Amino acid sequence: MTGSDKVRILAIESSCDETxxxxxxxxxxxxxxxxxxxxxxxxxxxxxxxxxxxxxHIERVNQVVKEALKxxxxxxxxxxxxxVTYGPGLVGALLVGLSAxxxxxxxxxxxxxxxxxxxxxxxxxYIEDIHLEPPFMCLVVSGGHTHLVxxxxxxxxxxxxxxxxxxxxxxxxxxxxxxxxxxxGGPKVEVKAxxxxxxxxxxPVAKVDDGVYDFSFSxxxxxxxxxxxxxxxxxxxINEADIAASFQQAVIDALVGNAMKAIDEYGTTKxxxxxxxxSNKTLSAALEKACQEKGVEFYHPAPILCxxxxxxxxxxxxxxxxxxxxxxxxxNAIPNLVLGER
Amino acid sequence: xxxxxxxxxxxxxxxAVYENGIIQGAFTTNFKKTHSQxxxxxxDVLKDTLNLDLDTVDAIAVAAGPxxxxxxxxxSATAKGIGLAIDKPLIAVPTLEAMAYGLWGNDGLxxxxxxARRNQVFxxxxxxxxxxxxxxxxxxxxxxxxxxxxxxxRDSQITFLGDGAxxxxxTIEEKCQVPHLFAPAHLSNQSxxxxxxxxxxxxxxxxxxxxxxxxxxxxxxxQAERERAERLKxx
Numbered sequence: 001m002t003g004s005d006k007v008r009i010l011a012i013e014s015s016c017d018e019t020x021x022x023x024x025x026x027x028x029x030x031x032x033x034x035x036x037x038x039x040x041x042x043x044x045x046x047x048x049x050x051x052x053x054x055x056x057h058i059e060r061v062n063q064v065v066k067e068a069l070k071x072x073x074x075x076x077x078x079x080x081x082x083x084v085t086y087g088p089g090l091v092g093a094l095l096v097g098l099s100a101x102x103x104x105x106x107x108x109x110x111x112x113x114x115x116x117x118x119x120x121x122x123x124x125x126y127i128e129d130i131h132l133e134p135p136f137m138c139l140v141v142s143g144g145h146t147h148l149v150x151x152x153x154x155x156x157x158x159x160x161x162x163x164x165x166x167x168x169x170x171x172x173x174x175x176x177x178x179x180x181x182x183x184x185g186g187p188k189v190e191v192k193a194x195x196x197x198x199x200x201x202x203x204p205v206a207k208v209d210d211g212v213y214d215f216s217f218s219x220x221x222x223x224x225x226x227x228x229x230x231x232x233x234x235x236x237x238i239n240e241a242d243i244a245a246s247f248q249q250a251v252i253d254a255l256v257g258n259a260m261k262a263i264d265e266y267g268t269t270k271x272x273x274x275x276x277x278x279s280n281k282t283l284s285a286a287l288e289k290a291c292q293e294k295g296v297e298f299y300h301p302a303p304i305l306c307x308x309x310x311x312x313x314x315x316x317x318x319x320x321x322x323x324x325x326x327x328x329x330x331x332n333a334i335p336n337l338v339l340g341e342r
Numbered sequence: 343x344x345x346x347x348x349x350x351x352x353x354x355x356x357x358a359v360y361e362n363g364i365i366q367g368a369f370t371t372n373f374k375k376t377h378s379q380x381x382x383x384x385x386d387v388l389k390d391t392l393n394l395d396l397d398t399v400d401a402i403a404v405a406a407g408p409x410x411x412x413x414x415x416x417x418s419a420t421a422k423g424i425g426l427a428i429d430k431p432l433i434a435v436p437t438l439e440a441m442a443y444g445l446w447g448n449d450g451l452x453x454x455x456x457x458a459r460r461n462q463v464f465x466x467x468x469x470x471x472x473x474x475x476x477x478x479x480x481x482x483x484x485x486x487x488x489x490x491x492x493x494x495x496r497d498s499q500i501t502f503l504g505d506g507a508x509x510x511x512x513t514i515e516e517k518c519q520v521p522h523l524f525a526p527a528h529l530s531n532q533s534x535x536x537x538x539x540x541x542x543x544x545x546x547x548x549x550x551x552x553x554x555x556x557x558x559x560x561x562x563x564x565q566a567e568r569e570r571a572e573r574l575k576x577x
Contacts, residue, residue, distance in 0.1 A: 044570065051411065051564035055557070058418055062426050062554040076427060092412060095378055096419045102382050103423025107396050329382035 007321060010079045010104075011314030012065065014097030015089025015117045016144065017048045019060040022310035023072035023079075027123070027318030028130045031072035033304065033311040036060045043183050047173065054092030061100045068310070076108050083317020086114040086327075087337025089144070094333035106329055113317040114327045117308075118145055118339045119157065121274040123315035124305040132299055137268040139259050139287070142275030142308075143169035143186070146255075147339065148213050148262055151272075154319040157340040160262050161213025168251055169277045171217040175224050175247050179240040189244045190280050196241030198249035201227060205254040213258045220250055252286045260290050272299035274312075279303040345541050346402045346424065347534035348385075350377040350417035351409025351437045352456055352505055354531045357385045359392055360403075360538035367392050368535040377416040385420075396428050401550055403541030405532065406434035407559035408464040408481060409456060414558040425553025432556045433541040433549065437532070438466040438481040441504055444529050444536035446470060450499030450521075451478060453489075455506030461486050461513075463506040464561060467493075475540075483561050486510045490517045499523070503530045 006025050013020040017038040023031040038056045042048045069075060084101035087094060098114075105112040122138045134154060140147040146163035166174070169186055176185025181192060203223045208214040224247050231238045263271060271291050273284060284300050291298040305312060347368075349356040355377050358368035369384045388394065404421035407414050425432050441454040447470055455463040466481035479492075486506075490513070493500055502514060503525035514522065524530070544550070563571070 045566050049564060049566040052566060054411070054415055055560070055564070058415060058422075059557050061419060062422050065426060066554070092415060095412065095415055099378065099382075099416045099419035100423035100426075103420040104427045106382055106386065107424045107427035329386050330379040332376060332378045 007080045007318055008074065008078055009081050009083050009314045009317050009321065010065070010068065010076070011083040011115070011310040011317055012097045012101045013085045013117070013120065013308060013310040013313045014057045014061065015085045015094050016308055017042055017053045018308040019057050019064045019097070020308060020310035021065045021068035022314050023068055023074055024127070024311055024314030024318065027315045028126055030127055030311045031074065032068045033309055034064050034068045034071065035307070035309050036064050039184060046177060046183050048090070050090045050092055053090060054096060057093055057096035061096055065100070065104070076104065076110070079110055081111045081113050081317060081321045083113045083115050083313050083321070085117045085120060085313055086331055087117065087334035089117055089335060091333050091335040094335065098331065098333050102329055102331060111321070112327045112331065113320050113325055114331050115313045115316045115320065116337055116339055118147055119316045120312040122149060122151060122272070123319070124274050124301040124312035125272040125299050126315045127305055127311055128301040129299055132270070132272070136270035136272055136299070137259070137262060137266065138272045138274055139255060140275045141168045141255065141273065141277035141283070143167060143173065145275060146215050146217070148258060149339065150266060155323050159339055161211060161215060161258055163215040163217060164208055164211070165216055165218035166221060168215070168217055168255065169275070171221045171251065172277065174221050175244070178225055178228055179238070179243055186277055186280060189248055190282060192241050192244035193248045193282065196239065196243070196245030198245040200239070200242035201246040203227070203246055203250040205250050213262050215254055215258065217251065220247070248282060252283050255283065256286050256290050259287065260294070263294060263296055268296060270297045270299065274301060274306065276307050279306040343542065343545060344399050345433065345538050345545065346399045347538035347541060348381070348402065348417050348421050349405045349440065349532045349534040349537050350381055350413045351405040351407065352413060352532050354533070355380045355384060356532055356534035357381065357388055358534035358538045359388060359394060360542060365535045365538065368533070370533055372531065377413055381416060381420055396424070399428060399430060401431050401433050401541070401545055402553070403433040403435055403537050404556070405437040405440055405537055407437055408483070408561040409437050411560060414560065418556065418558045422553045422556055430553070431550035432553050433544045434551050434556055435537055435541050435544060436466070436481050436559070438464065439468065439475070439477070440537040440540050441532055442466070442468040443475060443540040444533055445501055445503065445525060446475070447473065448501055450501065451493070451496065452501050452503070453493065454504040455502065455510065456504050457506040457509040458483055463489065463510065465489055465506065481561065486513055487517065490514065494519045496520070501525055505531065
């Protein structure tokens with residue numbers, strides 16, 4: 001124990017292709033935030049290969065944890081709790097960070113706190129703006145997730161909408177591949193879109209009938225692929241920049257549209273975004289503008305807190321920790337863990 | 343010298359504590375729960391039962407592969423995490439060697455095998471000479487029929503063990519022409535006690551690996567890597 005009212009949490013995250021560890025004080029102050037990315041390896045395969053991701057986590061996990069402790073100028077003896085992502089994510093990948101976190105916590109008799117990955121993304125906003133407090137609404141957009149969440153209180157979440165098929169980031173990856181941009185698609189589409197006209201091509205975004213705030217991006221992705229195929233059959237050259245820009249605009253319209261509808265319905269005064277796709281500046285700017293028009297305060301984390309990282313897990317773990325959550329040594333990885341469920 | 347042993351390479355979850363030639367405690371289960379749910383609670387029971395002070399542990403022995411990819415990952419990450427926490431090295435014992443060591447002193451050849459699906463086994467061949475374990479064939483993935491052919495050519499009595507020997511029992515009975523036996527239940531599976539006893543010899547020989555650097559030897563590339571290698575070869 002640190003022997004003060006400061007809670008110092010070591011957090012570990014390995015749900016996808018980043019091995020990450022961080023030390024966070026009171027859920028808000030980041031002492032270190034170490035991320036070891038595997039992107040160069042997975043680029044060879046055009047996307048994340050789960051088995052390779054899991055193996056790479058094993059190779060890096062100790063070094064990343066040690067680096068996080070060293071950078072934070074602390075030791076395990078000064079750590080009050082260990083927070084770790086236990087879902088959702090790739091099960092093999094999750095198991096590495098989780099098993100290591102459990103082992104360290106067990107060996108040093110440190111309390112263990114399991115964290116939901118999406119909760120971590122949301123809590124990245126607590127680090128970015130130390131004055132942000134619930135209630136607020138949050139749009140989580142990443143390679144694996146698209147969630148519109150009402151954050152009622154610390155650790156209390158109501159999912160208003162989610163994707164019925166592809167996550168927004170997944171659609172970016174698939175479109176990037178189709179127009180030859182490669183992996184990871186998000187940043188590459190965004191750069192390409194800057195050269196194009198977002199209104200050049202009208203790509204339809206499916207409306208989800210019964211779930212008011214749900215999303216569907218699989219139809220949009222197919223529309224893009226059909227457009228490319230159609231052009232190729234007619235022997236026309238395609239304009240990648242226009243496709244990228246128009247596709248991105250369609251995604252943004254869908255995200256902003258549902259978000260604004262929910263803001264009106266719930267009378268929200270604070271709106272945040274989170275997740276890897278949240279670092280897309282065009283999306284962020286569109287949401288900020290729409291929020292401003294409604295007089296809603298807009299929050300967005302810095303890119304380093306948008307991507308998968310452990311600082312956000314440390315922030316989420318802190319609020320779980322002070323709410324009394326402690327996990328046992330039998331904590332298992334849950335690849336399809338639902339936000340707000342244990 | 344005190345060693346904490348962790349074995350989760352297959353269906354068995356097993357943990358043990360070894361000190362100066364004595365197995366102080368061992369806990370082995372072969373149950374449907376995942377290692378992620380059983381391994382650390384089992385270690386915790388052992389620690390409490392033995393009043394184990396982890397700071398007195400000199401090294402952590404771990405089944406270093408082959409095995410189920412998931413099982414190896416859970417065992418490896420657990421061993422690495424403990425190693426990091428108590429700042430002690432790991433002892434990486436090849437899984438099949440640790441299994442075969444349980445049949446120490448056996449006459450003839452010892453052939454452990456783990457089921458690797460599609461008629462493949464992870465296997466190796468060992469023998470004991472004057473109390474010393476000798477590697478006759480390094481561990482490798484192998485087609486069961488090829489393995490039996492090789493064993494037939496060696497003209498020596500063989501003792502089989504491991505879950506692969508159970509899965510391939512009929513094929514072995516049908517095709518193995520040299521005298522052979524199947525190890526009884528208590529010697530047939532992975533055991534952290536056997537792992538620790540073998541690891542003690544490694545430790546005395548200075549064969550340890552830092553917890554940071556340790557990675558299991560899967561003996562197999564991932565499917566994506568195999569397919570990519572094939573593709574590159576064809577191009």
